[in-house]
Amino acid sequence: MDDRRPGEVPLLLAMTFRAMTDHLHARLVELGREPLRPAHGYVFRYLADHPGATVVDLAARLDVTKQSASKTVTELADWGYLERRSHPTDGRAQILVLTERGREYLHLADELWAESEKQWAAVIGADRLDAVHADLRAYLDHVYGDHRINIRPVW
Amino acid sequence: MDDRRPGEVPLLLAMTFRAMTDHLHARLVELGREPLRPAHGYVFRYLADHPGATVVDLAARLDVTKQSASKTVTELADWGYLERRSHPTDGRAQILVLTERGREYLHLADELWAESEKQWAAVIGADRLDAVHADLRAYLDHVYGDHRINIRPVW
DNA sequence: TCTGACTAGTCAGCCCAGTTGACTATCTGC
């Protein structure tokens, strides 16, 4: 059963993530929602967790240039998912704030990701899924220690 | 401990894969090797597992157009990792064959991916890693059933 | 056996999300 080829696990991680991404995308289409890309989802999540974040903060977290982050922000702002507000103390900076629409979308996305989790749990059992969750966390904590980390996969 | 936010697991999968990809990339640089992209690795793996494959086969597996697959193949052929040979029976087609250099690179990549696995195993234990492996496989088998699947993540 | 539909692969041109580089406006430490 466990004829595990050395080096196979990372590939399986990627394939699994791809499968879940496909599911999310299909569900969004099914619901008639704009299928934002995962990169957008990361923006939402980051802003929800870090109120007062700026474009530069976001760029650092996503590990892209500030120009690229700025472009994404412009796009999401045009679509009404977030707003730029003037920074209270720094005249150069703008803080990024999710709109109600943005928070609602984030909530929906979480629910749809959770569908994939439930699907997985149905196959392997909820306790095993909890174990996987803990194991992933343990690995990331070990690799990155305290300081936070790159969210976006790179190809 | 298991205050698992619903929908968090897919993100953790992506972050873990990203961490392992970063590790691979860093090791390749360290060894003075050309840091081919993961997409190239998928080509190598597919060709190693499917001798006699053509560009069209590859395109189907990677879920890209044949034009795109052809471009990647040209690149890898220019770098000496694979060769195009005339198809024995079909005058239109070419079969793709890994060179010794290509097989050597694939072997190295597997070793480097395995380093990440070992690192993970050191944190959570080998038995837990085996469990994760089995759980990933179980999910993919459930989602895709028999017919094989998309390897390449999509953004 | 010829012909029409299909298939393998390439060429050319476009698109999009990222990049680098140059710039303005503002902030901060000496």
Add this chain to the structure above:
DNA sequence: GCAGATAGTCAACTGGGCTGACTAGTCAGA
């Protein structure tokens, strides 16, 4: 108050994907 750092934007480029149009070869049927 000035020099250097920082937030953000504009412009031009790149790379890896795409569509569309094409050539060359295959194959099935009348």
